[in-house]
Amino acid sequence: MNTFLVTVNIVILVAIIFGLYTMQKKHVTFSKRVFAGLGLGILFGFIINLLYGTTSEVTSTTIQWFNIVGSGYVKLLQMVVMPLVFISIVGAFTKVKLSKNLGKISFYGIGILLVTTGIAALIGIASTLGFGLDGIELQAGEAENARNAALTERVATVENMTIPEQVLSFIPANPFADLTGSRPTSTIAVVIFASFIGIAYLGVRRKQQEQAELFAKIVDSLYAIIMRIVTLILRLTPYGVLALMTKVAATSNYEAIISLGKFVVASYVALIVMFLIHLFIISFAKLNPVTFVKKGLPALTFAFTSRSSAGTLPLNIKTQTDGYGVSEGVANFVGPFSLTIGQNGCAGIYPAMLAVMVAPTVGINPLDPGFIVSLVLVIMISSFGVAGVGGGATFASLIVLSVLNLPVAIVGLLISVEPLIDMGRTALNVSGSLTSGILTSKITGDFNEDVYNNQSSLDEVVEA
16 A cells, blocks of 8 residues: 555645635635535545545545544534434424424424425436336346345345334334434434423423423523534534545446446436425525525535435524524424435435336336326335435335335345435435425414525524
8 A cells, every 4th residue: 555645645635624724714604615625525536536446545545534524524413413303302392482383383394394205206206217217227246236135134124014013113112222323213213202202391381380491491501502512513514525525536436327327317317306396395485596505505515425314404403593594493393303204315216216117027017107106105104214314215215115015126236326326315305304494484484584585694603
């Protein structure tokens, strides 16, 4: 291994980080610095890929050092995710206005997530048919066979679980274990546990107002502390995005991407169309979609580079409340729920595309209206409990294909382009969450349009 080359790469990364820090000192906006980190990361990573290749020891060792910045940043966000999910849900119940609109917020928040996931599934179906994608054309190499072997046990677990058993897996038998993320369904289990505490608080408030007020103050204090931690971590976003994007660009197998280019293009066409539908919905709500994009760019960019909806949750909630003017109660409710319900990209578009691709292999006509309706309904229902981390789309696809008795081997055949597509899927998940939060807050009359139209509010909060 050439230690000198690795050292040079590290020095270059440090120099770029210093450049981003200088931009901060010159008061360049947070959004611009995040976007600069994204662009510089792509360029630097591509150069590393071009000079050393994806399998060289120089590249692998360089990325190990870069992971201190990139993966370290993701871990810091993951550190605060479960506490944030818990305190956000409980805090949502302590808001007086939310408790009066709890039914509406639950109905519209979750309903919008599910409806948009159904729409995303239809777009995935249309894109697959429009591009003429066929699962038979996919070839399995050594990496694909290894991936399918690893999925065998997981497939068996999914296939052996009935729908009642899947519902039971959401219920927290040990909420303290779920707070550590010990199960794939830990996030929704924590949401359920926190919801019970919130409902209990509403009951105590009616009978023991003094104790309820004390509890609400404690929750508000904890929420303020956690959100301050979130703000401190979010300041590192430009540097984290830089390192994460460098890793993606440096380690991507461009030959495999080209060979599966048709599927990649079809996937991104579907993702972009669904994102445009989000913008249309925002426009329909009489809000400026350009503002939605500008203020949502940091959250969407981080989701794209990190491939983690859960990791993006702190930035998601900050964007909703301080960027868009969504009430804290709604943002704290919709944000955590969107990690496990109605993910437009991972639980909507991707499973739909795979199902349509493999349907002909078992004699099913993908144009059959009955099949399409069944597929969309299964996707909407199965979107409950999908983990908001890298790999959630795989879990969602296994469930959908298993329920419809379709071959699941196709999941492993796309391993070479999985990271590239997963970035777009995750960004769309977060976009769907932001859209649901805005609409729910607007419908319930708890939306501050002045904050939404204030172009600098989000940057000021992150820098505070």
